[in-house]
Amino acid sequence: MSVAYFSLVLHAHLPFVRHPERPEFLEEDWLYEAITEVYLPLISIFSNLARLSDKPRLAINISPPLCEMLSDELLRSRYTRHLENLLALVEKELGRTAREAPEFHQTARMYHENLRAAHHLWEDVYRRDLVRAFRELQDAGIIEIITCGATHGFLPLISTEEARRAQVEIAINNYRKHFGRQPRGIWLPECAYEPGVETILADAGLEYFIADAHAVLYGDPRPRYGVYAPVRCPNGVAVFARDPETSQQVWSSITGYPGHADYREFYRDIGWDAPYEYLKPHLHSDGERRHLGLKYHRITGRDVPLHEKAPYDPGAARRRAMLDAEHFVRSRLEQARRLRESFEDRAPLIVSPYDAELFGHWWYEGPQFLDFVFRRLSERRDALIPISPGDYLDLDLPIQTQQPAQSSWGAEGYFKVWLNEGTAWMYPYQHAAEARMTRLADEHALTADEMKRRALNQAARELLLAQSSDWAFQIYQGTTVEYAVRRFRAHIYRFNALADDIARGEIDVARLEEIESRDNIFQELDFRTYCTKPH
Structure with a gap:
């Protein structure tokens, strides 16, 4: 066959972080940074590509917690304040760099232009509703949106069938609320799979899931086409596995594109470089220095200390993004050619799954890279066709049946990132809560009267939030360990307090209302999802 297929799959997810009890909260900045650097640029690029050339067909998971945060009025208003604060700072920076630091003035002008564009998109084009923006891209046939676990719960480490099923069913109901249709596929949280998960997916009406290469390469029988064609579980659910070659080119901190010397240095930020009194009006009310998002230096070299990094050159970085995109597409064309020689009876499929937050947050030029990739692909549709996993299934090609192997996309392909010496203490509490939730639901x-129903629904929300795989990941990574531990403990505590009230038949209404106002995710949730038998 003369063609091959390329499927980019982006995983847009952040843990649910919302703290109405404080006017500002450092970890909420995770969302605000991602809106500015990732989601707005990606939406803009995909929309522009569709107007200028062929539709840049791809799949993206907008996780349920992210959908809920993007739809939350408190967080929307706080993001607006965050964006306006950045605009005020960068306007000061235009004058300061022109007078005192001309080597940074071009970069200050870039930030000013980008932030003004972000403000226009946020306020005037999308009216603060990015879920609608993504939905419109899907409705226009530009992207396929898939779902994830309700709170990114690591399914193989959830102890009961009811709690696993709830992670999937609640996610699908939330998807329907936000996107007005049934999802076809799911990004398994952390790509974590073990035999049996596919039964829950099939029961929920899902057609496919995204997995790591290990799931298919070590499945039984051996895959006839490696990871370059999907397989079907014995129950018919399809599995699309990650291609290691494209993963290495983009993800690797040593050989991947984002490490090039011309790209922006993530870890050096004006929040630590500028004089304190100058920055103070733009810091949180606690006055603590923090990353503000204006970064004036380039990577320069892996072994170059932060204080010796060279000034960033936006033009050079953009040219590098174009060159890397051209190299990526050439590599895919060559890879496709090799695969076609091996697979004479079918067109190979190259599946490239990545965290969406890589493109723009960690790798500032990542959205430009994707823009150039899809522009180049539009010129080579004779050899390599962008496609979503759902599109591929619609081709109705024969697909091998296989039992995939237990796996994740964590280090070494198994579960040690989430279950290890630093996190093992969490699971007895989580598993006890999972079993108790089903007992209460049954x-x-x-x-249940109205007050008890509210308490049961909120107990389910607390369990879901405790199950988030993000807490164990942060502990393993050693990043925001204190916050992750505090969040997990708080949700388990609130769950047990509510469960105790329900068991006694005496609901502390004031406490319930406070918890409801704080952890307001999934207003459509029905606790009966956790019942042993459907009701």
Whole structure:
């Protein structure tokens, strides 16, 4: 066959972070930075590509916690304040760099232009509603949106069938609320799979999931086409596995594109470089220095200390992004040629899954790279066709049946990132809560009055938030360990407090209302999802 297929799959996810009890909260900045650096640029690029050339067909998971945060009025208003604060700072920077630091003035002008564009998109074009923006891209046939676990719960480490099923069913209901249709596929949280998960997916009406290469390469029988064609589980659910070659080119901190010397240095930020009194009006009310997002230096070299990094050159970085995109597409064309020689009876499929937040946040030029990639692909549709996993299934090609192997996309392909000496203490509490939630659901499914129903629904929300794989990941990484531990403990505590009230038949209404106002995710949730038998 003369063609091959390329499927880019982006995973847009952040843990649910919302703290109405404080006017500002450092970890909420994770969302605000991602809106500015990732989601707005990606939406803009995909929209522009569709107007200028062929539709840049790809798949993206907008996780349920991210959908809920992007739809939350408190967080929307706080993001607006965050963006306006950055605009005020960069306007000061235009004058300061022109007078005192001309080597940074071009970069200050770039930030000013980009932030003004972000403000225009946020306020005037999308009216602060990015879920609608993504939905419109899907409705226009530009992207395929898939779902994830309700709170990114690591399914193989969830102890009961009911709690696993709830992660999937609640995610699908939330997807329907935000996107007005049934999702076809799911990004398994952390790409974590073990045999049996596919039964839950099939029961929920899902057609496919994204997995790591290990799932298919070590499955039984051996895959006839490696990871370059999907397989079907015995129950018919399809599996699309990650291609290691494209992963290495983009993800690797040593040989991947984002490490090039011309790209922006992530770890040096004006929040630590500029004089304190100059920055103070733009810091949180606690006055603590923090990353503000204006970074004036380039990577320069892996062994160059932060204080010796060279000034960033936006033009040079953009040219590098174009060159890297051209190299990426050439590499895919060559890879496709090699694969076609091996697979004479079918067109190979190259699946490239990445965290969406890589493109723009960690790798500032990442959205430009994707823009150039899809522009180049539009010129080579004779040899390599962009496609989503759902599109591929619609081709109705024969697909090998296989039992995939237990795996994740964590280090070495198994579960040690989430279950290790630093995190093992968490799971007895989580598993006890999972079992207790089903007992409570079964006991009260038919008899709960309005107040008890509210308490049961909120207990389910607390369990879901405790199950987030982000907490164990942060502990393993050693990044925001204190916050991750505090969040996990708080959700388990709130769950048990609510469960105790329900068991006693005496609901502390004031406490329930406070918890409801704080952890307001999934207003559509019905606790009966956790019942042993459907109600």
